[in-house]
Amino acid sequence: DAGVIQSPRHEVTEMGQEVTLRCKPISGHNSLFWYRQTMMRGLELLIYFNNNVPIDDSGMPEDRFSAKMPNASFSTLKIQPSEPRDSAVYFCASSLGPEAQYFGPGTRLLVL
Amino acid sequence: AQRVTQPEKLLSVFKGAPVELKCNYSYSGSPELFWYVQYSRQRLQLLLRHISRESIKGFTADLNKGETSFHLKKPFAQEEDSAMYYCALSNPYSGAGSYQLTFGKGTKLSVIP
Helix, strand or coil, rough: CCCCCCEEEEECCCCCCCCEEEEEECCCEEEEEEEEEEEEEEEEEEEEEEEEEEECCCCCCCCEEEEEEECCCCCEECCCCCHHHHHHHEEEEEECCCCCCCEECEEEEEEE | EEEEECCCCEEEECCHHHHHHHHEECCCCCEEEEEEEECCCEEEEEEHHHHHHCCCEEECCCCCCCCEEEEEEECCCHHHHHHEEEEEEEEEEECCEEEEEECCEEEEEEEEE
């Protein structure tokens, strides 16, 4: 298996633009997680899905953030409009039940 | 509520010295614990899981339920061990049949040549 795949790996955009991050989980995993990592705040869980259904989105910072999982092999995290404080590394991870989570390589987002 | 505490933000040791990264947890059920490692500008990688009781890259961790600890140890540090280390606790999300990880804040290990 190729592991968790994320795209793009790097994204530079201007304030106010829409940003879409993509994730393909490991085949057969039933849970998918979106995290944000910054120097100031560390690793934060934004939202997670179980069997394609959002379970807990309490970590989503505000209405500018939204996430979808239309099927078991694809998820998106969208920021609209983006702001400089959204600059961070965004990780996607997947797991099967109580097993370990496996992380993707991350998307480094810079909002100017 | 579940909680994972890593008391040291930064730990510096000399090459060849023993390493112990501390992790304490608070959880009412039977814990499922993990250690993750993140090398500079890379993804978090699973280092080891307590249930497997294996040694990875010379690291071991023993679950001590009495002290609610899961410290990570290595007898002889190597320069390539320099990284960020996260302790994590798996807990079920009530009523949803799913699980999430509660992460500690992480400890940055720096091995001095």
